[in-house]
Amino acid sequence: MAPLGSAYGERAGNVVVGVSDSLAGLAALRRGVREARATGRTLVAVRAWEPPEGEALYARRPETSWARLWADEARRCLERAxxxxxxxxPADLxxxxxxxxxxxxxVLCSVAAxxxxxxxxxxxxxRGPLARLxxxxxxxxxxxxxxxEVLIVAGPRLLPQEARMLRRGAGAAVPARTGSGRSR
Structure with missing residues (x-):
């Protein structure tokens, strides 16, 4: 348990959240906000990024303009999340x-040190037969x-057709579920 940081029950330390725009990453961000509110801690939203080809290949032919582009995309992803x-x-945090x-x-371990x-x-x-691999x-x-302490938040459970629709960008067209768990 973390020691109390003030007479009002606020805890010392921060709530550090690894942010991505995946469904699991968004669920983690929502949970991190809830934990920060409950404990009065600062929310530290962290987006780690690497060059798409990896650091080793980037080191062979570094291009600073591309690195700035990837860093800007990581910033946009953080705001989009x-x-x-x-x-x-949230304005209250x-x-x-x-x-x-x-x-x-x-990166996350160094920020939450x-x-x-x-x-x-x-x-x-x-998901799928090769998921363990x-x-x-x-x-x-x-x-x-x-x-x-580490809190791992599971992403939402989706029906296979819901996951396909979200991957295709048709999230608004998800079919309604009936009581039996099947879609109409």
Whole structure:
């Protein structure tokens, strides 16, 4: 447990959230906001990014204009996540936004370096017959190496046709569910 930071029951430390615009990342952001409100902590929203081809290949032919472009896209993704998850940044919280170049696991662990922090990450539900073969490096790395409490938030359960529609961008056309769990 984290020590109390004031007479009003506020806790010391921050609520650090790994932000992405995936459904699991948006669920983590909503939960992080809820935890920050409940404890009076500062919400630190972190978006880690790397060059698409990886740092090793980027180091061979560095191009600063491309790096600025990717960093700007990471900033837009961070703002878009607040819009998608909450309709915009909450006005009642202290929010620090950080866009950091690096792998997500080490970046999140370095930002949430105090034992008083709470680190919130989202975890998408695995689907399909080969789901176990796909790596989940952030979800293995963070709980094993974090210096603070880690809260892993599962993404929402979707019917297969709902997931397909969301991937295609037709989220408004999701069929209604009946009592039996089947779509009409």
């Amino acid at each position: 607040f819009d998608l998850a909450l309709g915009g940044p 202290r929010i620090v936004r950080r866009v950091i170049r690096g792998r997500a696991g080490p 105090s034992a008083d922090d709470l680190l919130v990450i989202g975890m998408a539900r695995r 796909r790596p989940r490096p952030v979800h293995r790395f963070v709980p094993a190496r974090a210096a603070c």
